Amino acid sequence: MFSTTRAPSSSEETYGFIGLGQMGYHMANNLYKNSGKNLVVYDINPKAVSRFIEYNKQQSSNDSLRIEVASSPREVAEKSSFIMTMLPESPHIKEAYLGEKGILSGISPGKICVDSSTIEPTVSLEVTKEVAKASAIGVDGPVSGGVMGAEAGTLTFMVGAPEKSIVERVEPALLSMGKNVVHCGDLGTGLIAKICNNLLLAVTMVGACEALHLGTKLGMDPKLLSSIMNISSGRSWTIDTANPIPGYLPNSPSSKGYEGGFAIKLILKDVGLAMSAAKDTKSSMMASALTEQIYRHVSNYEQYSNKDFSVLYKWLKENK
Structure with missing residues (x-):
């Protein structure tokens, strides 16, 4: 089932994905196809969103799952228990998380964010600290494998998280997009x-x-x-x-x-x-x-x- 409206979703059954570019497009496709979860997506480029929706309309074989298009990162955070971000550079991440309509303005305690962007470790640490202040969890989880790996679902995720239990919590979602999940150490080590x-x-x-x-x-x-x-x-x-x-x-x-x-x-x-x-x-x-x-x-x-x-x-x- 597909929706471009603000139809209600249960956050316990919904994943969120922000950034449908070269990598994110394929990652979000695999997350929707393989996770068995509803999906809320956002991209600043409407054409990227339209491409994603049209592709999945043609591919979908499960009418019980829903894709919703959010109007902002905040709406993704409001409707999702697990939020992925895959954006080009540090300013995009800061805006997506810390902006007026960013993730932090809609997130609630206990939710988890994984950022797969390749950015400065200092910026990643700044953002994850702000996520922690909201009693949510933020980790860095950049990937290796390129566009071909993103499309094939064979990415390697390098995760920086303070506790192994956090990695175990996000691993099922990450393995719907890749084949390897490696706990690299504390926050920032995934980016290193x-x-x-x-x-x-x-x-x-x-x-x-x-x-x-x-x-x-x-x-x-x-x-x-x-x-x-x-x-x-x-x-x-x-x-x-x-x-x-x-x-x-x-x-x-x-x-x-x-x-x-x-x-x-x-x-x-x-x-x-x-x-x-x-x-x-x-x-x-x-x-x-x-x-x-x-x-x-x-x-x-x-x-x-x-x-x-x-x-x-x-x-x-x-x-x-």
Whole structure:
């Protein structure tokens, strides 16, 4: 059953999801499909909401479940016992939680919020402390697996929570969207794991693109070279799952015009978070610093900035 009105819902039977972008769209689809719960959704972009509703109208086989469209994060909080947020950057999270019509203006004691956004750990801690003041529970739960993992429901959730019992409470919902839930430690540690993971991802994609580009320039078939790397010591996620060679993997962004993946401007944001943390901790990051420069340079090209970050391979080919 679908609703775009304020039809009443029981919060005990309802989950909430805020942010229906590249990742959130697929995560919310899987949460609705696999959790067996009613769902309340909100996105600042009406087109994103319409896309979500239309897709689930076509897919739904259970008339006993309801999707409601909320007019604000506050309404999501009022109607849901479990609230997920997946938004691009820190200002969006602060507005969604702390704004005039934010989650905290509608939340009640005992409810739980999981933020899967990749943001500054300091901002996450600020928000979760405010959630705690409302006698509710807030944890950081960023994900790894990209858009393909979000769509397939194979994400890994890295959860920062003060007690294991909190992770156990949210685990059923998270496993409806992913296949792994890891308790990383106290609040903020999920984001630490995510930022470090994405830094490694960014560096390895640069290496993969440059190695494949070099092999091509030397006369090697890049698809054959990729297959060799996949059974050799150079194997990585950037080769076996997000390969930058068009046509090598049919479902990778590179085979779809570098669309629908992890935009260069977003990987640059995550590398920036890591470099900021490195500065604060006085950590030497020479390869990472160069990686940041590379992505920043490529993102200045309008035709590349919104493409998946594996488009670096195409940039290398086209910019001699």
